[in-house]
Amino acid sequence: MNLMKKRWILLIVACTINLCAGSIYAWSVFAPPLAERLSLLTGEALTAGSLAAAFSLANAVGPIPMILGGAVNDRFGPRWVIASGGLLIGLGFFLAATAETTLSLILGYGIGFGLGLGLVYGSTINTTLKFFPDHRGLAGGLTTALYGLSSVILPPVALALISAEGIQYALIMLGTVFTVMIVSGGLFMQKCPDGFEAKFRSSTAAPVRPAREELNWRGMLRARRFPPMVLLLLCGAIPGMMIISHCWSAARELAGLDAAAASVAVSILALANVFGRILAGAASDRFGRLPSLMGALVLTLLGCTLLSAADGIAALWFWSGILLVGIAFGAFMGIYPGFTAEEFGAKSNSVNYGIMFCGFSIAGFVGPVAMNFLLETGFSYQEICLMASSLSLAGLFCGWIFSKSLPHKE
Incomplete structure (x- = not known):
């Protein structure tokens, strides 16, 4: 398929991947039942606030894999970077579902999900930017918007699953679905060919702001x-x-x-x-x-x-x-x-x-x-x-x- 057409498909796939990666925004729904479960297991009086460090850690470690994974993405392309990130996100969900102590939950979810999130988020955005030298703002806006849209869509879905089947089922089910979608989407993505922007600029009348x-x-x-x-x-x-x-x-x-x-x-x-x-x-x-x-x-x-x-x-x-x-x-x-x-x-x-x-x-x-x-x-x-x-x-x-x-x- 012509890259000029395929790039729009790649953008849609990247947006879908980021919608799944944005599941970190459902943490506020996961935290109370997780605290209740761990309270029963440990005998401690835990609250959602007791587990807030898991969310904070997941966000804090994100820039590290963005930078390290970014070097791999720039050189070899996004496929295995995104696929690896999807597996780590799934691991974070699984470790949160099976954790039996507060520390294991914080480290398992925080590090697992955080590392996966950094790999996925950085790679999807920067890959699509390279395919859209004429619409960098739109490509960046859409890929980051679908990530943010998770804060609206996913919490009620997660809450419904928790109410119906419990917190462990909800985490494992969502983690499995998101892992499959992110990994399969990542394997579909491809590296933007070297010189694509120069060829694009010479073969189209679309306005392109060259890099300074x-x-x-x-x-x-x-x-x-x-x-x-x-x-x-x-x-x-x-x-x-x-x-x-x-x-x-x-x-x-x-x-x-x-x-x-x-x-x-x-x-x-x-x-x-x-x-x-x-x-x-x-x-x-x-x-x-x-x-x-x-x-x-x-x-x-x-x-x-x-x-x-x-x-x-x-x-x-x-x-x-x-x-x-x-x-x-x-x-x-x-x-x-x-x-x-x-x-x-x-x-x-x-x-x-x-x-x-x-x-x-x-x-x-x-x-x-x-x-x-x-x-x-x-x-x-x-x-x-x-x-x-x-x-x-x-x-x-x-x-x-x-x-x-x-x-x-x-």
Whole structure:
């Protein structure tokens, strides 16, 4: 089959794989029954919070296999990288289902699933980016969006399985299905041929933004524009992580919502995040990566400001605020894979983006920790949202610094 046609099939397969890999978002559904099971086995009074380290560990180890697997992906292609990741994800599910101690659960799920997730997520995104030099934003947006869509689709499915057959059955069944889908999808994927972008550019009228430079990870780290790129990412991601991590509680406090309505707010924020990845990714193909990211920062600034002004009476401001924050955070997730490839080249982007993705991991740690610290210090949600909005101003400054650090004008 002609690669120009097959690349769209590869994109669909990559999106399906990421939908399965995004099953990490079902952890909040798995944790309570797992804690109940382990409490019976160990005699300890465990809660979902007692097992939170498993989720944190799975996210924390992700960048390591992204970088190491990325080197294999760039050289040999995605098939065995994704297939190996699928097996590790399945192993993580199995170890969680059969764990008899808290430590074995945390290590088994956290390390097994986390290593598999890093291999799969990094490889699917960077492989599709190489096949879509004309639509890097759209390809990055779609592949990251389907990963995020798991937070909406999978929890109710997992909850239904647990209610019907129990936690062990649910974990083993889901783990088996996801392993088969990821492994088979990975074996279908293929490496983008060397020189594909150059041939694509010469044989089609589609607009292609050539990479500014082809740099490996060492060259990327030495580039003057790398530090402001990372700072720009952090300023865009940390406010989103702050709101996402406390959306349910903030909805109760800021808008006076009851528990059910607050849960709806969490779902709306998740959907806004998903659609933000697709819409902003596509917009960045048309208007450019940096202008689109600067626009996302403006949305974050406006969204956090609206949240800071929300109260039980002005609930509309709360709903508008979480929509804007969700869309803006999704924009950073969707644009940055293509942004990295455009700045430092597609050839080594699996490794380069793995390093850049560490910024999202840092934001995932700093955002919730900062929110908890500020709440414990005595600040209100309104005051904290206003503080978060100031990061957007810092991000706009970082974007300006980045534009001044470019080796040549576009």
